[in-house]
Amino acid sequence: MTSYKNTLQVTAKSLSLTNAMLVDLMSIDEEYYRIFDSYHHIELELLACRTVREIAELLLTDVQVGFGLSSASLHLLDEDDAGLGLLVADGEVGDIPGVYLHRSEEDFTVVYGCALTPKVVAAADSLNNDADPCLKVLMMPLIRRGKLLGSLQYGLERTGWSSNRGTEQLLEHLCAVIAVSLENCISQQYLTHLSVVDALTNVRNRRGFEIDLLQQVMRAERCKASLSCLFIDIDHFKRVNDLHGHLVGDCALQQVVAVISSQLTGSSRLARYGGEEFAVLLAGYANEQALELAESVRISVQDHEIRLSGTRPFKVTVSVGVATWEGGQGYSDIGAHRTGQWLVHCADNALYEAKHGGRNKVCNAVKLEHPLAVEP
Ligand SMILES: Nc1nc2c(ncn2[C@@H]2O[C@H](COP(=O)(O)OP(=O)(O)OP(=O)(O)O)[C@@H](O)[C@H]2O)c(=O)[nH]1
Known part of the structure; x- marks a missing residue:
């Protein structure tokens, strides 16, 4: 009887040990699954x-x-x-x-x-x-x-x-x-x-510009802020290529970009719109400030001497068109795309005026009616 009792006690003890081990294993398992x-x-x-x-x-x-x-x-x-x-x-x-x-x-x-x-x-x-x-x-x-x-x-x-x-x-x-x-x-x-980046000049390309333009118009509208746009075109650039060759023309484009960039602040975005034409988006710039900046860009390009090995130093000039959009006029984001196009159109018209006014000039956009303002 005593030995039966002992056996039972041993069995109970070993069962409780096994049980404790199982509980331990289960908690390790749970911890492992948690991890x-x-x-x-x-x-x-x-x-x-x-x-x-x-x-x-x-x-x-x-x-x-x-x-x-x-x-x-x-x-x-x-x-x-x-x-x-x-x-x-x-x-x-x-x-x-x-x-x-x-x-x-x-x-x-x-x-x-x-x-x-x-x-x-x-x-x-x-x-x-x-x-x-x-x-x-x-x-x-x-x-x-x-x-x-x-x-x-x-x-x-x-x-x-x-x-x-x-x-x-x-x-x-x-x-x-x-x-x-x-x-x-x-x-x-x-x-x-x-x-979105132009391989030659390493500034935004046309696609990058379109993306920035839309974002900046929406921002200006939301913040009731000004947004100005400069259109900059190198004058008689064909002559540079004809006189010095396309490779020199490429280097001249890079140098003009460097000169324009040196006049811009951190928040301004410069893009190569196409060929020898560049666009700058100036967030928060009222028209007067944008005109001032355009003038300093024009002068700094005019004063810069392009020096490249194998060719004598030469200078180029730029014509600049300026347009400004005053945000906060209540147009929804849907109107942003058209506002952007309108801003570009105005700056481009002003550039055309600068070219026809003799080049190496800055012209301000005449007040064109915003398309959403004239629509019924
Ligand atoms: N080297 C070089 N030339 C380019 C590039 N893109 C455009 N061009 C040249 O830029 C010149 C643009 O010529 P036009 O459109 O006649 O204009 P322009 O001679 O600058 O005259 P205006 O704009 O009227 O003052 C052309 O000769 C193009 O070949 C480029 O990536 N590299």
Whole structure:
């Protein structure tokens, strides 16, 4: 009887141990699924990002806060003048807080050693050596088609990190998804850039101008602000080509763009409207200010000597047409497109006057009736 009782006691004890183990296993499982779910959620959000900035904000803010990480930084390899390099030059990437640009792959290989895999290192041995040296840093290399794109780094609390095969696999998967998303966004933004920028002068092209025009008209209408437009055309440019050749003509176009740009403030947008004709959108400029600016553009081009090797120095002049739209007249966004066309039409008419008035001149648009004002 006693031995039966003992057996029962042993069985009960072992059952309760098994039960405790099962409860432990279930909670580990639950924790694993909770982490897995968070990773899955991040991956879906990454795939929905449309710009490098969106990716950086997600990884450096949302993920850092969500996972309670002490710091976060994204290090991108910017080796060439295409792709990411072009976005950096455009100011679309370099100024994102927490994003660092590296010109050489060596910066990464020195830190990672021979194996480009996620790993935890002392902060001093990471790419952010300004981080608290007592902390550990999780380094995640971002590789796509064998090419290193950069590295994501998270500062870990002193005790808050334990690694196992499961988390390693999740991290490797996450790195791959980040790399794919980065590559997609860089290519997408690069293509968008190419579609709105003029290859010769590197200012907005006609398509870029149309996009800006619509946005600026809507903004002016919303803010009840002025919007002025300059149409600038180089005088007798055909003679430049005929005298010096097309290559010199191309360089002259680039120099005229540089001179015009030097007269503009940050918010003004210069575009090559076509051939040797340029347009400038001046947000917030009343007509008088726009006329003043047009005059300073005209004088600075007239005074600029174009110096190129193999040809004697020469000068060109420009004719400028100015038109202004006073926003806040109650037209809906639907009218914005027509308002934009009307503004361009007025500036172009003024330019025509300047050409016919002898060139190297600034002319103001005569008051034309806005199409929406004359319609019943
Ligand atoms: N080199 C070069 N020339 C260009 C480019 N785009 C347009 N042109 C030239 O610009 C010249 C424009 O000539 P026209 O339209 O007759 O005008 P213009 O000679 O400037 O005379 P006005 O505008 O009446 O003062 C043409 O010779 C075009 O070939 C370009 O990208 N590079």
